[in-house]
Amino acid sequence: MKELAILTKAMIQERKDIAIAIVGGFIAGIAGVSLFSASGYLISQTVFAPPLYTLIVLTSLVKILGLLRAASRYAERLYSHRATFSLLSRLRTSFFAKLIPLTPGILGRNRSGDLLARIVGDVESLQHYFLRVAYPPVIVVLVFLATVIFTSVFSIWIACLFVLGMLITAFVVPGIVLLGQRRRQGRVREKRAELSTEMAEMLYGYRDLKVYGQMKKREQLLQDASAALAAEQEAAARHLLLGQSLHAFVAYLISWGVLILGAVFIVNGSLAGVFLAMLVMASLTVFEEAAPMAVLPAYKQDSEHAAKRLAETVLDADRSESQPSTALSTDKAVSVELCGVSFQYEDEWRPALKDITLSIPPGSKTAIVGPSGSGKSTLIELLLKLRVPTSGLIRLNDVSVRELNEASIWQASNVVLQHSHFFRGTIRDNLLLNEERYTDEELSAVLEKAQLRNKSLEDPVYEKGENLSDGEKQRLALARVMLRKGRLWLLDEPTSALDYVTEQRVLSHLLTEAADDTLLLICHRLTGLEDMDRIVVLDQGRVIEAGTYTELMEQKGYFYEMKLIERQMIDEA
Numbered sequence: 001m002k003e004l005a006i007l008t009k010a011m012i013q014e015r016k017d018i019a020i021a022i023v024g025g026f027i028a029g030i031a032g033v034s035l036f037s038a039s040g041y042l043i044s045q046t047v048f049a050p051p052l053y054t055l056i057v058l059t060s061l062v063k064i065l066g067l068l069r070a071a072s073r074y075a076e077r078l079y080s081h082r083a084t085f086s087l088l089s090r091l092r093t094s095f096f097a098k099l100i101p102l103t104p105g106i107l108g109r110n111r112s113g114d115l116l117a118r119i120v121g122d123v124e125s126l127q128h129y130f131l132r133v134a135y136p137p138v139i140v141v142l143v144f145l146a147t148v149i150f151t152s153v154f155s156i157w158i159a160c161l162f163v164l165g166m167l168i169t170a171f172v173v174p175g176i177v178l179l180g181q182r183r184r185q186g187r188v189r190e191k192r193a194e195l196s197t198e199m200a201e202m203l204y205g206y207r208d209l210k211v212y213g214q215m216k217k218r219e220q221l222l223q224d225a226s227a228a229l230a231a232e233q234e235a236a237a238r239h240l241l242l243g244q245s246l247h248a249f250v251a252y253l254i255s256w257g258v259l260i261l262g263a264v265f266i267v268n269g270s271l272a273g274v275f276l277a278m279l280v281m282a283s284l285t286v287f288e289e290a291a292p293m294a295v296l297p298a299y300k301q302d303s304e305h306a307a308k309r310l311a312e313t314v315l316d317a318d319r320s321e322s323q324p325s326t327a328l329s330t331d332k333a334v335s336v337e338l339c340g341v342s343f344q345y346e347d348e349w350r351p352a353l354k355d356i357t358l359s360i361p362p363g364s365k366t367a368i369v370g371p372s373g374s375g376k377s378t379l380i381e382l383l384l385k386l387r388v389p390t391s392g393l394i395r396l397n398d399v400s401v402r403e404l405n406e407a408s409i410w411q412a413s414n415v416v417l418q419h420s421h422f423f424r425g426t427i428r429d430n431l432l433l434n435e436e437r438y439t440d441e442e443l444s445a446v447l448e449k450a451q452l453r454n455k456s457l458e459d460p461v462y463e464k465g466e467n468l469s470d471g472e473k474q475r476l477a478l479a480r481v482m483l484r485k486g487r488l489w490l491l492d493e494p495t496s497a498l499d500y501v502t503e504q505r506v507l508s509h510l511l512t513e514a515a516d517d518t519l520l521l522i523c524h525r526l527t528g529l530e531d532m533d534r535i536v537v538l539d540q541g542r543v544i545e546a547g548t549y550t551e552l553m554e555q556k557g558y559f560y561e562m563k564l565i566e567r568q569m570i571d572e573a
């Protein structure tokens with residue numbers, strides 16, 4: 001199966017551990033069969049009162065086999081699990097590497113809880129492919145063949161009975177287990193995704209749920225989802241247990257067959273009675289070793305399904321895997337040019353941006369204003385290559401964005417998006433997100449410039465910046481961006497939560513920092529835009545006005561009207 005290719009590749013990388021696990025498993029299996037066969041033979045021999053040295057040799061052999069079995073089983077478990085954990089970490093990183101270039105688009109298409117279920121649950125399911133599907137049959141077949149050859153020395157018919165039993169346990173029992181398993185596992189996955197989704201919704205929206213009095217209802221939904229998952233898991237586990245019980249039943253049936261056949265051969269003189277217990281014990285043990293065969297197809301199917309879901313999730317990643325190698329230079333300020341750029345979100349009926357043509361010279365300072373939903377943030381996402389224009393061309397430093405390596409664009413840009421993420425740690429941790437090293441003095445200086453004097457570098461930051469006010473979050477994001485060395489500043493409403501005075505102070509520091517760089521500032525408030533080289537007004541995805549502050553005021557168009565309304569509101573306030 002194509003989806004499992006990635007897993008096979010990862011398994012090849014762990015071939016040394018896998019080979020040791022197989023050798024360990026084989027020795028453990030053979031030692032197990034020999035141990036119990038020798039015990040059966042020992043018990044039979046004692047009846048005939050053999051010389052003492054025979055008993056000593058047999059007893060020692062049993063002990064040695066017991067030790068050998070334990071040691072080799074330990075080695076098998078150790079190396080197979082080590083290989084599994086390495087495999088899982090390889091799979092996780094390769095899945096993440098494919099997933100990351102797809103953001104933010106992928107979050108729009110998938111519910112985050114479901115994505116989490118895939119990342120955690122489905123990747124985890126793949127471990128079964130190795131632990132329960134790929135390598136156990138190799139051991140089972142080797143141990144079984146060795147046992148059949150050994151048994152055939154005593155009786156070819158008993159050896160044939162072993163083969164018959166093996167065929168039943170390898171094909172008939174798993175076939176029965178497989179019936180209905182696909183449906184059951186599908187339901188488990190569905191319920192797991194539902195539970196993760198409910199959980200994510202509750203975690204993200206717990207404040208609103210509390211305020212709107214919906215918490216109890218959500219908790220109930222969560223409990224229902226959890227109970228539904230537990231019920232499906234129980235049903236699936238019961239079904240697997242049924243397979244294992246069937247396997248044990250067949251194993252005992254074959255052992256009874258060995259006993260009866262052996263008794264018949266002893267009566268007609270073709271088998272020495274002393275070997276009967278040994279053959280029965282060999283039969284019981286070899287089928288015990290073959291127990292994983294009962295659930296193998298079920299796990300195989302489960303792993304294939306998980307691999308398919310993961311492959312579907314990152315389907316587009318393969319298409320966009322090869323990134324161009326041309327890098328955006330950080331040696332000089334970046335020029336930005338948009339020629340007839342349009343963009344429409346998937347499943348949206350109207351474009352977010354329509355035929356935008358703009359030329360932003362290197363080192364210039366441009367403000368982008370316009371009503372909510374006019375496409376300002378979308379424009380920034382296109383410049384960052386987070387989305388690809390539906391039509392038109394974007395050039396940075398005269399190179400088409402299509403030909404530029406996206407990581408180099410991010411490297412060359414100082415970006416503050418509307419919602420910055422903050423990690424659990426300290427203010428210092430949240431400032432030091434790039435590879436550069438900074439002294440405490442430098443870090444404190446940016447906090448000062450961002451008007452975050454009330455925070456020290458060691459102050460804690462909770463997950464998602466829960467303990468920071470919206471204004472503090474914005475100022476921390478701005479402090480973070482001031483530490484970067486990019487030559488293109490893309491700031492999406494970076495000061496919307498600040499009071500007027502603080503906003504002006506921060507903006508003035510920002511403009512000083514970006515003095516030699518190109519800066520694009522999206523803002524709703526129209527105050528302080530006099531210092532900008534150009535103001536671009538967007539409405540319904542189109543550029544409706546563009547010019548300097550004075551030009552737009554003289555033009556008495558949309559910007560002028562908005563400015564008048566803003567002044568009036570400030571006066572009234």
Ligand SMILES: Nc1ncnc2c1ncn2[C@@H]1O[C@H](COP(=O)(O)OP(=O)(O)OP(=O)(O)O)[C@@H](O)[C@H]1O
Nearest residue numbers: 108345346348352371372373374375376377378379
């Ligand atoms: N992920 C998305 N999927 C579908 N449509 C989207 C998505 N993000 C934005 N849109 C739509 O695209 C249009 C432009 O959105 P955008 O966020 O660029 O506007 P904006 O001018 O930045 O708004 P605001 O000032 O409120 O931040 C809006 O109509 C919005 O509904």
